[in-house]
Amino acid sequence: MPELPEVEIVKKSLKKNVKDKKILDVIVINRNLRFKVDKDFEKILKNRKIQNVNRYAKNIIVELNGNIYVIIHLGMTGTFHLIRNNILKNTNLSFYQSKDLPIKHNHIVLIFKKFRVIYNDPRRFGFFKLLKDKESFKLYLKNIGYEPLDKNFNLKYLKKSIQFRKKCIKSILLDQKIISGIGNIYANEILFRSGLNPRKKGLKLKNFELKYLYKYSKLVLKKAILKGGSSIRDFRNTEGAKGSFQDNFKVYDKDNHNCPNKKCNYKIKKIKISNRSTFYCENCQK
DNA sequence: CCGTTAACCTGAGAGC
DNA sequence: TGCTCTCAGGTTAACG
Numbered sequence: 017m018p019e020l021p022e023v024e025i026v027k028k029s030l031k032k033n034v035k036d037k038k039i040l041d042v043i044v045i046n047r048n049l050r051f052k053v054d055k056d057f058e059k060i061l062k063n064r065k066i067q068n069v070n071r072y073a074k075n076i077i078v079e080l081n082g083n084i085y086v087i088i089h090l091g092m093t094g095t096f097h098l099i100r101n102n103i104l105k106n107t108n109l110s111f112y113q114s115k116d117l118p119i120k121h122n123h124i125v126l127i128f129k130k131f132r133v134i135y136n137d138p139r140r141f142g143f144f145k146l147l148k149d150k151e152s153f154k155l156y157l158k159n160i161g162y163e164p165l166d167k168n169f170n171l172k173y174l175k176k177s178i179q180f181r182k183k184c185i186k187s188i189l190l191d192q193k194i195i196s197g198i199g200n201i202y203a204n205e206i207l208f209r210s211g212l213n214p215r216k217k218g219l220k221l222k223n224f225e226l227k228y229l230y231k232y233s234k235l236v237l238k239k240a241i242l243k244g245g246s247s248i249r250d251f252r253n254t255e256g257a258k259g260s261f262q263d264n265f266k267v268y269d270k271d272n273h274n275c276p277n278k279k280c281n282y283k284i285k286k287i288k289i290s291n292r293s294t295f296y297c298e299n300c301q302k
Numbered sequence: 303c304c305g306t307t308a309a310c311c312t313g314a315g316a317g318c
Numbered sequence: 319t320g321c322t323c324t325c326a327g328g329t330t331a332a333c334g
Binding site for chain 3: 306314
């Protein structure tokens with residue numbers, strides 16, 4: 017479920033706890049995630065030191081000594097739990113789940129000296145991808161479109177990736193190969209703020225509309241990160257802080273609510289675009 | 303090459 | 319209670 021802002025929060029919590037720590041052991045309980053966990057995953061990670069934890073779009077990048085990279089994607093329901101030795105109370109690293117370690121769907125356990133980190137994922141849409149050299153890591157990133165917070169994400173990039181496409185702008189925003197990091201919530205929110213109808217075709221967008229898209233995709237994601245992400249269910253990060261961007265939703269899950277634009281008396285509509293729920297105001301978004 | 307659809311999974315909640 | 323149906327913050331193989 018997490019999109020760029022939520023993955024950023026998870027990454028920060030993870031980084032704070034595991035950077036410069038050595039992985040003493042690895043247990044894979046279930047290899048059948050979106051991609052099968054590599055056969056030598058345990059062997060390669062064991063006794064390696066975590067040099068850094070980064071993020072690009074919705075991918076968490078764990079950098080280990082010896083040019084080993086682990087790309088972690090949380091899919092729809094992936095969460096991390098950090099459990100300190102000899103302390104019964106669990107510390108949750110994740111969004112969207114209870115503070116306690118779930119009983120079912122724990123798939124991967126990383127054991128450190130003073131704690132262990134457990135990956136839980138009921139639907140198993142997430143993955144752990146092992147990349148064994150810098151080249152394959154670079155290649156992996158190359159196949160992802162720029163995220164709105166990337167310095168290369170600019171008007172020129174938007175023009176060349178949007179203005180010739182027949183598909184609708186919402187599908188473009190959700191296509192990680194074109195623009196990465198945006199998911200269903202933020203696509204809806206960005207389009208409302210940009211005054212763009214989600215069904216509008218990419219090639220119909222005018223330059224001034226691309227400028228709005230540029231502005232609001234950055235702005236919405238940044239603000240969501242500042243607010244600690246969005247959440248519909250309970251969650252805590254390691255500081256016990258809650259995300260609150262859900263209070264700033266203007267259209268997502270607001271069908272039949274009044275349009276937030278005070279000068280408008282229309283109701284927010286709910287439609288489906290390529291099987292994803294889409295919320296918009298037909299008066300404010302042209 | 304392009305765009306759309308079905309499929310991958312489990313669990314929560316609504317309606318009966 | 320329990321059954322069936324729909325929906326969920328994601329991605330991608332397969333198809334036309």
